[in-house]
Amino acid sequence: MKTLIIEDERSLAREIKLFLEKAFYLCDSAYNVAEAKKLMIDNEYDFILLDLGLPDGDGLELLDETKKMCPSASYIILTARGDLEDRIKGLDLGADDYLPKPFSLLELQSRMQAITRRKSGNNDPVMELGDFSIDLNKRTVYFEEKEIELSRKEFDLLSYMILHKNRPLTRLQLSEHIWGNFSDDDYDSNFIDVHIKNIRKKMSALAPVDWLQTLRGIGYKIKI
Amino acid sequence: MKLLSKLTLFITLSKLLIVVLFVLLLPSLVGYVSFQYSNYYLRQQKQKVLSEIKQNGIDYYLQGDSAYASYTMLKEEYISILPAENEMVRDTIETSKRVVGGDTLTYRILTHELTGAPKNYILEIGKTTSTIGEYNNLLQRFTLYILIGLIALSIVVDLIYTNILIRPLTKIVKTKLLNRKFPFKEPLSPIKTSTTDFQILDRSLIDLMEKIHEAFDKEREFTSNASHELMTPISILQSNVENLMMEEDISDEMQDKISAMMRTLNRLKKIVNSLLYISRIENDQFAKSDTVNVHELITEMMEELSYRLETKSIQFTNTVSKNVKIRQVNHDLFFQMLYNLVNNAIRYNKENGTITLSDQYIRGKRYRLFIIDSGAGIKPEEMGTIFNRFKKSGKADSEGYGLGLSIVKSITLFLGFEIKVSSEYGKGTVFSIEIPQEKVEI
Numbered sequence: 001m002k003t004l005i006i007e008d009e010r011s012l013a014r015e016i017k018l019f020l021e022k023a024f025y026l027c028d029s030a031y032n033v034a035e036a037k038k039l040m041i042d043n044e045y046d047f048i049l050l051d052l053g054l055p056d057g058d059g060l061e062l063l064d065e066t067k068k069m070c071p072s073a074s075y076i077i078l079t080a081r082g083d084l085e086d087r088i089k090g091l092d093l094g095a096d097d098y099l100p101k102p103f104s105l106l107e108l109q110s111r112m113q114a115i116t117r118r119k120s121g122n123n124d125p126v127m128e129l130g131d132f133s134i135d136l137n138k139r140t141v142y143f144e145e146k147e148i149e150l151s152r153k154e155f156d157l158l159s160y161m162i163l164h165k166n167r168p169l170t171r172l173q174l175s176e177h178i179w180g181n182f183s184d185d186d187y188d189s190n191f192i193d194v195h196i197k198n199i200r201k202k203m204s205a206l207a208p209v210d211w212l213q214t215l216r217g218i219g220y221k222i223k224i
Numbered sequence: 225m226k227l228l229s230k231l232t233l234f235i236t237l238s239k240l241l242i243v244v245l246f247v248l249l250l251p252s253l254v255g256y257v258s259f260q261y262s263n264y265y266l267r268q269q270k271q272k273v274l275s276e277i278k279q280n281g282i283d284y285y286l287q288g289d290s291a292y293a294s295y296t297m298l299k300e301e302y303i304s305i306l307p308a309e310n311e312m313v314r315d316t317i318e319t320s321k322r323v324v325g326g327d328t329l330t331y332r333i334l335t336h337e338l339t340g341a342p343k344n345y346i347l348e349i350g351k352t353t354s355t356i357g358e359y360n361n362l363l364q365r366f367t368l369y370i371l372i373g374l375i376a377l378s379i380v381v382d383l384i385y386t387n388i389l390i391r392p393l394t395k396i397v398k399t400k401l402l403n404r405k406f407p408f409k410e411p412l413s414p415i416k417t418s419t420t421d422f423q424i425l426d427r428s429l430i431d432l433m434e435k436i437h438e439a440f441d442k443e444r445e446f447t448s449n450a451s452h453e454l455m456t457p458i459s460i461l462q463s464n465v466e467n468l469m470m471e472e473d474i475s476d477e478m479q480d481k482i483s484a485m486m487r488t489l490n491r492l493k494k495i496v497n498s499l500l501y502i503s504r505i506e507n508d509q510f511a512k513s514d515t516v517n518v519h520e521l522i523t524e525m526m527e528e529l530s531y532r533l534e535t536k537s538i539q540f541t542n543t544v545s546k547n548v549k550i551r552q553v554n555h556d557l558f559f560q561m562l563y564n565l566v567n568n569a570i571r572y573n574k575e576n577g578t579i580t581l582s583d584q585y586i587r588g589k590r591y592r593l594f595i596i597d598s599g600a601g602i603k604p605e606e607m608g609t610i611f612n613r614f615k616k617s618g619k620a621d622s623e624g625y626g627l628g629l630s631i632v633k634s635i636t637l638f639l640g641f642e643i644k645v646s647s648e649y650g651k652g653t654v655f656s657i658e659i660p661q662e663k664v665e666i
Contacts, residue, residue: 009456015463022470080455085509102459102493105466153531167470170483172490179528191531218483 001116003047005029006036006062007078008055016049019105025112033057040066045073047112050095052079052086060089067094074115078103106164106173113163127162129224131207134162143206153178154199157192161212161222170219196220228390235382239375246371254364262356263317266334269349273303274336282338282345299324300355308337308344322350332356392417392426400429408433444506451500458493465489498627502613505557505634512639514555515665518593519546521555522581525563532570536577543582544593549665553639561635562595564628565655569597572653591664595655602647610645 003025007013010031017027028043030036033056040048048070052059063075077090080101087098096115099108117136127134133142139155141148150158160177161169171189178192196212203209213221276284285292285305295302302324317334324331331350338345395415412430417423468474469482504510522542526533533540550558562581569579577598584592602610611633614626636643640660647653 009460012456012460012463015460015467018467019463019470080452080459101455102462105463168479170469170486172486173466176490191535194531194535215479218479 001046001112002026002043003028003049003112004036004039004043004045004073005049006031006033006054006059007049007051008032008053009051016105016108020109023109031055033062036062036066037069040069045070047115048073048075049108050075050077052077052090060086060093063090063093063095074112074119076108076111076115078108104173104176106160106167106169107177110160110163110177129162129222130209130211132203134159141203143203146206148202148206150199150202154195154202157195158199161220165222165224168215168218168221172219174219192219227393228387231386231390232383235386236379239379243372243375247368250364250367251360254360254367258356258359258363261359262332262351263334266317266332266349266351269303270334270336270347273347273349274338277338295324299327299329300352302331302348302350304348305338305345306348308346319353324350330354389419392419392422396422396426396429400426400433404433408437444503447499448503448507451496451503454492454496455500458489458496462486462489462493495627498631499613502627502631502634505631505638508638510554510557510638512552512554514553514558515549515551516553516555516558517546518548518550518583519544521559522562525559525566528563529566529570532567533579536570536573536575538570538573538576539578541578541580541582543580545583545585545666547666548583548585548591550659551663551665553663557635557639561632561639561657562593564632565595568628569595569599569653571599573597573599585664585666588661590661591659593657593659595657596652597654598652601649601651601653602645603649607645607647611643 001024003020005013005016005020005027007016007029008031010029013029013031017029020027025047028039028045030039033054048066050059050063054062059077059079063077066073067075075095075097077087077095077098078101079086079098087100090098097111099111127136131143132148134140135142136159139159141150141155141158156178157174160174171192174192175189178195196214200209200212211223213223215221273285282305291304291306293302293304293306302322315336317332319330319332321328322331322333330353332353333348333350336347336349338347392415399415400412412433414430415422415426417426465482465486469479469486474482519542522544526540526542566579566581573579578596579598580594580596582594582596584594611629613630633643635641636657640663642658644656644658645653646656
């Protein structure tokens with residue numbers, strides 16, 4: 001997946017690039033409108049991550065223009081402005097998603113993945129997790145054809161962890177994904193433990209779940 | 225008591241006092257006046273007699289007799305000229321009894337000594353006191369009527385004038401002070417009045433409110449700008465930390481530290497986000513065009529919160545009427561408002577506690593929502609500040625950053641609701657939200 005990061009804060013652009021490259025995205029960076037346009041003429045991108053406040057132009061105007069230049073790309077707006085109006089305008093102009101700063105890189109990746117899934121017509125393969133298989137489209141977990149009943153939040157949690165497998169995930173990162181704006185700091189982190197405990201209980205009754213590791217004092221990790 | 229009522233009362237009472245005083249004084253006053261008048265009348269009569277005598281001699285009266293006496297038909301007045309006895313009689317006016325024409329009557333009598341050859345005479349001119357009394361009554365009644373008439377007129381004039389005089393003040397109170405909602409957004413126009421004091425008062429109030437509004441605007445702008453400016457560095461930092469966390473071969477100790485950094489960063493992020501959220505509400509960035517069904521909204525909200533209830537085994541009851549809808553509000557803000565309140569109710573509740581959401585509707589009067597919990601309650605000394613930013617019930621640092629209730633307050637202000645809180649420390653808290661009639665649909 002080829003991605004263009006248009007972000008004038010170089011250090012932020014660098015971090016996003018570093019992160020996405022680890023997740024096997026190919027990334028280019030542009031620090032202003034002019035650079036972005038040049039890159040877009042020469043390349044075709046699957047993803048364009050667009051900051052709204054650029055030094056030589058407004059991101060929303062750029063979005064309007066580039067939608068014509070790169071119609072096949074998916075656009076995610078990254079902004080510190082976060083005004084409701086900008087959000088509506090951005091989505092009206094054809095952005096696929098909108099992520100207010102400060103955002104978690106994990107969240108960015110999960111949004112990108114969701115867009116890919118949506119655009120590809122929900123054709124994710126069924127994933128294997130130990131002795132279990134997980135169907136992301138149907139939002140169900142199976143053990144030898146037998147369906148395991150997980151609550152909505154439990155499934156969200158599990159699929160998020162699978163997406164970010166082999167990475168340590170803090171309770172905070174998990175609760176932010178599950179509760180979004182309503183996440184309530186340390187308070188909610190404890191509920192992550194409750195959810196994980198439930199997931200473990202429901203699944204370990206059927207097969208070992210040693211792929212779900214607890215990182216003491218930090219959070220959890222799915223190791224495959 | 226209103227100033228106008230006080231003035232009206234004062235004017236009426238003071239006039240009444242004057243009337244009473246006058247009525248009490250009137251008899252003696254009139255008595256004195258008529259007394260003086262009858263003395264004056266008698267002296268006038270004396271002068272007349274004396275000038276007659278001077279012109280025509282005393283015989284004009286005596287006609288050869290040794291004495292002269294005459295009285296009017298009803299004996300109200302008499303005149304007599306009698307030879308003087310030996311003793312000297314002074315010129316006096318006194319009240320005494322005389323027998324005139326067979327009747328004994330009380331007269332006011334002027335006595336005068338006429339000196340002349342061949343002998344001295346005493347002139348007496350009398351006027352019955354009863355005629356003087358008749359005058360008195362008449363005079364008294366007449367004066368009283370006029371007085372009452374004048375007083376009544378002056379009360380009316382006073383009241384009308386006071387009313388006109390006070391009117392600008394009433395207007396100032398009504399437009400500038402009553403029902404004004406912080407932060408005084410609507411522009412103010414000065415009130416027309418020629419009274420300098422009111423002009424000064426009005427001007428000062430307008431200036432004061434403009435200053436408050438300005439200060440509020442500045443604070444709002446600052447919060448908004450500062451929060452925005454903080455977002456980018458926080459964003460960079462967060463990405464840094466997240467990438468760091470994923471580095472391979474990090475010791476457990478490092479992991480712990482990075483995780484702690486992430487928590488602190490998250491705390492910072494939450495604060496900035498909340499401040500930004502508040503400033504967005506205060507900047508009117510939310511539309512007020514949604515209609516929400518309160519009962520359904522609560523059900524929707526409880527889906528998010530049910531886990532928290534379960535962990536503390538809190539019993540939750542929603543008795544809000546199912547058909548109440550609130551118009552011209554913002555769904556998300558309404559949701560956030562109730563969410564923050566219920567979340568607090570859970571947070572500060574005890575194990576096996578209760579939370580009840582109920583409502584009360586008095587047709588044509590008001591609609592109220594109640595959030596009742598059996599939690600820790602609020603100390604009386606903290607009651608005044610719970611809606612302030614960065615205040616929290618003295619609990620552990622990790623529990624929230626004191627912005628939840630500020631957000632609630634901002635939302636209620638924005639949506640035109642009124643929030644009140646009552647609490648008994650250690651027993652529980654009741655938040656009540658009053659929603660204006662015109663927004664309620666049943």
